[in-house]
Amino acid sequence: MNAHRASQRVAVSILAAATFLCLAIVAFVIGFVLEKGLPQLSWEFLFTKPRDMGKAGGILPAIVGTLALSLMAIAVALPLGVGTAVYLAEYTRETRVTKVIRFGTDCLAGIPSIIFGLFGYIFFVTTLKMGWSLIAGALTLAIMVLPTLIRTSEEAIRSVPQSWREVSMSLGATRWETVRKVVLPNALPGIVTGVMLSFGRSIGETAAVIFTAGSSFRLPKSAFDSARTLAVHFYILAREGISTDKAYGTAAVLVIAVLAVNGLTYALMGGFMKRKAR
Amino acid sequence: MKASSDAFVRRLLLAVACTTVLCLLVIAAFIFKEGLPFLLKVGPGNFLFSSDWRPDSGHYGILPMLVSSLYVTFGALLVGAPLGIAGAIFLSEFGPPALARVAKPAIELLAGIPSVVFGFIGVMVLAPIIRGAAGGPGLSILAASLVLGVMILPTIMSISIDALAAVPQSYREGALALGATKWQAVRMVVVKAAGSGLLAGTILGMGRAVGETMAVIMVAGNAVRMPRSVLDSGRTLTANIALEMGYATGMHRQALFATGIVLFVFIMILNGLASSALKRRAGKR
Numbered sequence: 381m382n383a384h385r386a387s388q389r390v391a392v393s394i395l396a397a398a399t400f401l402c403l404a405i406v407a408f409v410i411g412f413v414l415e416k417g418l419p420q421l422s423w424e425f426l427f428t429k430p431r432d433m434g435k436a437g438g439i440l441p442a443i444v445g446t447l448a449l450s451l452m453a454i455a456v457a458l459p460l461g462v463g464t465a466v467y468l469a470e471y472t473r474e475t476r477v478t479k480v481i482r483f484g485t486d487c488l489a490g491i492p493s494i495i496f497g498l499f500g501y502i503f504f505v506t507t508l509k510m511g512w513s514l515i516a517g518a519l520t521l522a523i524m525v526l527p528t529l530i531r532t533s534e535e536a537i538r539s540v541p542q543s544w545r546e547v548s549m550s551l552g553a554t555r556w557e558t559v560r561k562v563v564l565p566n567a568l569p570g571i572v573t574g575v576m577l578s579f580g581r582s583i584g585e586t587a588a589v590i591f592t593a594g595s596s597f598r599l600p601k602s603a604f605d606s607a608r609t610l611a612v613h614f615y616i617l618a619r620e621g622i623s624t625d626k627a628y629g630t631a632a633v634l635v636i637a638v639l640a641v642n643g644l645t646y647a648l649m650g651g652f653m654k655r656k657a658r
Numbered sequence: 659m660k661a662s663s664d665a666f667v668r669r670l671l672l673a674v675a676c677t678t679v680l681c682l683l684v685i686a687a688f689i690f691k692e693g694l695p696f697l698l699k700v701g702p703g704n705f706l707f708s709s710d711w712r713p714d715s716g717h718y719g720i721l722p723m724l725v726s727s728l729y730v731t732f733g734a735l736l737v738g739a740p741l742g743i744a745g746a747i748f749l750s751e752f753g754p755p756a757l758a759r760v761a762k763p764a765i766e767l768l769a770g771i772p773s774v775v776f777g778f779i780g781v782m783v784l785a786p787i788i789r790g791a792a793g794g795p796g797l798s799i800l801a802a803s804l805v806l807g808v809m810i811l812p813t814i815m816s817i818s819i820d821a822l823a824a825v826p827q828s829y830r831e832g833a834l835a836l837g838a839t840k841w842q843a844v845r846m847v848v849v850k851a852a853g854s855g856l857l858a859g860t861i862l863g864m865g866r867a868v869g870e871t872m873a874v875i876m877v878a879g880n881a882v883r884m885p886r887s888v889l890d891s892g893r894t895l896t897a898n899i900a901l902e903m904g905y906a907t908g909m910h911r912q913a914l915f916a917t918g919i920v921l922f923v924f925i926m927i928l929n930g931l932a933s934s935a936l937k938r939r940a941g942k943r
Contacts, residue, residue, distance in 0.1 A: 388841035392752050398744035399753065399761065402815070405808055406764050409771060412779060463674035471668050483933075484679035490862070490929040491685065491922070492869020494896045498903070498918045499685045502692055523681045530678065556667040584772030587871040587900055615774045615872060618781070631775050638770040646763055 410635060417632025420625050426633070430597060434613065435623045439630055441599045445514070445607030448600060449593060450582035452518035453525060454575055460522075461529025462564075462571060468530075469537040470559055489527035493587040496524050500592035512606040517593025524588060525578035532577065536570020537563055569648050576645040583637050586611040610634050689922055693915030705916060711882050713902070713910040720917055722884045726892030727868060729885060730802045730878065734867040737807025739860045742814030746856075750822040751844050762819065769812035777876030780805040785877065794889030797879035803888070805877050806870055810863035817862060821855020822848060858935040865928040869921065871896040895921050 424438055431437035464481070472478055500520030510516040540563050548558040564571075586609075594606035595616060608616075610630055617627040697705060700718055708719025745765070749758040780801050789796030825848050833843035849856070879891025880901060893901075899914045899921075906914055 384839045384842065388839045391841045391845070392748070395744045395748035395752060398741050399748040399757075402741055402745045402765055402811060403761055405811075406768055409768070409776070409779060409808075412783070413775060460674055460677050463671050464678065467668075467671035467675040471671055477672075480679060481675050484682045486933060487926065487929055488678055488682050490865050490869075490925055491682075492865075492871065492896060492925060494869065494871040494899050495685070495689065495918055495922055495925075498692075498899065498915060499688055501903070502688050502915075503684070507688075523685075526678055526681070554664045556664050580770045584770065584774075586772065586774050587896075590900075591903060611772045611774055614772075614778070615876075618774070618778045619876060627778065631778060634772050634775060638767070638772070642763070642767055642770055 410639070413628070413631045413635045417628040417630075417635070420629030421632060425626075425629055429599070430613075430626075433622055434597075434617050434626055436626075439610065439613060439626075439633065441597060442608050442610045442613040442630070443633070445593070445600055446583055446609040446611075448514055448603075449517050449521065449589065449607065449609055450579050452514060452603065453521035453582050454578055456519060456522035457526050457529055457578065458575065461526055461574065462533050464526075464530045465533035465537055466559055466564075469534050470555065470563065485527045485530050488523070493524065493585060496520050496588040497591040500588060505592055510604070512592065512594030512596070513604045514593055514600055514607050515603040517589050517607070517609075518603075520588050520592045521582050521585060524585070525581055528578050528581065529571075529574045532574030533567070533571045536567035536573070539570065540566045573645050573649055576641050576648070580638055580641040580645075583609075583641070584611055584634065585609075586615050590615070610637075686922065689915055689918050692912060693917075693919045696909065696912035697916045697919060700913075700916075705913075706920070709884055711898075713906070713913060716909070718909075718913045718916075720895065720898065720920070722882055723893055723895045723898045723917070724920070726799065726878070726885055727894040727896070729799045729888065729892060730806060730874065730894055731864055731867045733799060733803025733888065734806035734810055735860065735864055737804055738810040738814055738863055738867075741807070742811050742859070742863070743818050743856055745811075746815050746818035746822060747844065747849065750819050751848065752840070762816070765815055766812050768808065773809065773870060773873040774876070776805050776809055777873035780873065780877035788889070792889055794887075795879055795891050797877055797891060798889050799878060799885055799892045800888040802874050802878035802892070802894075805873050806867045809870060809873060810866045813866055814859045814863040817859030818852070818856050821852040821859065824855065825851045854935045854938045858932045861928055861932040861935065865925055865932070868924060868928070869896060871900050875900055 426438060426443065427440050428438035429440055468478055468481065497520070500516060504510050504516035504519050505512060544562050544566070545558050548562045549555070553561070589609050590612050593609065595608045595612050596606035597608060598605070600607040610633060614627055614630040614634060617623055617630060705718060705720060706724065707721055708717070709721040710717040710719045711722065749761055781797070784801050784804055785796035788794070788798060788801055792800075829847050829851055830843050833847045834840070838846065874894050875897045878894060878897060880893040880897055881891035882893055883891070885892040895917050899917050902910070903914055
């Protein structure tokens, strides 16, 4: 019996050590980037254009490009994702059709970003003649984030109590009126969570973006202009050894953006859970 | 009137719901359309099993990339799977719930950090350490495995935590009532019951490792050569596509799309395995 206790002690210590190693890695990754990058940040860095291929100056066009690209991608993907989720959760039982849709969504979620990059290049950039542009990048990203939006929205819709639908329908509302006026407003926090997750993914994406939106330095003026995102800018700075300092600064901006997005998501989800518990 | 507009909405939503399947089909169609004619012309055997990659003189063999991808992927699994699964077991079975509440979102943060940032840390921190301690170029299969192992941690860990949470409490209670220690109950009952879920998490982590591109380009070294040891530089399938896509034309570009086909098929097989593992779990309950 004592031997069993001893082996339990050893096993649990090993498991605990593994857990703390994981946490230490997280702390190191974030700490390292912020420690090296925060000193590089200044108003000038954030709000001026890069000079001399990025050796000097700031990252304004990359910030604008990142925001434009992410927002456009979500604008395209959100109606599709929520529509799919409403169909799956409200308009059908589990049939062969829903199985195919779910399988398609799972497969899409597993496709590596470089494949999206290849596809976006050959389809949007070349075949549809959009060229390297914000619109080509945004459409590629929209397909990439679609599975996330579908999953989180469906979960949110399913968490709305069944009785609320029944009350609405018994008052003479159609299914669509019920979805619009009862289900979707109450599923909103969950849907917003999905939007934030998609936003986070769009900010950090590189492989799919570099082949579709290109890497132009200039401030994009329309959806058909090429643009460079923060992640692409960082990749080029780091890989071509243009400026380690500017690379650290850009990495810090990326990490801060990711932290903000995740923090906001958890705050939202926390509020959502509390409301559900009430 | 109302009923007919409801039927219209239903049809519209069904059409919307089919977009994911449509996207998947169009993606597959375009990758295959660009790469398949090339693959058939060169011959899948020559393409997959020749180690001579010199696109400018018409030699298209991706064996070194295939081998590097496998090395890097299994290396990442060796790092990520034990850590992720051990962490999941500790957080869901032994650690205080307060720790799990903090640790889970913290580790999920890793999933949000851009892969280029991981690659950069690999270059700045890991490569010099490997170069100093073990020799070789530093930018190597080993460095890529370590970086990818960390990157797939959140995938493996969060799916494992879900799988462990799905094991009914009565299993644990039954084992403890029979006189098992908590560790015996976890090892012999809980982990076994959650087995297919843990497997699914590991397979999905493997899918991420195979498909990761930017971080690998930065840390793996990218030499087109058969790697002889983990300290050697290597170029993965994904890196090969991303590095040469910028300037490739004609046959060369088709060869990159054919590399994409290999990757696509590989990922689909992994996804199929993972979803059948998850289904087995659902069927058992």
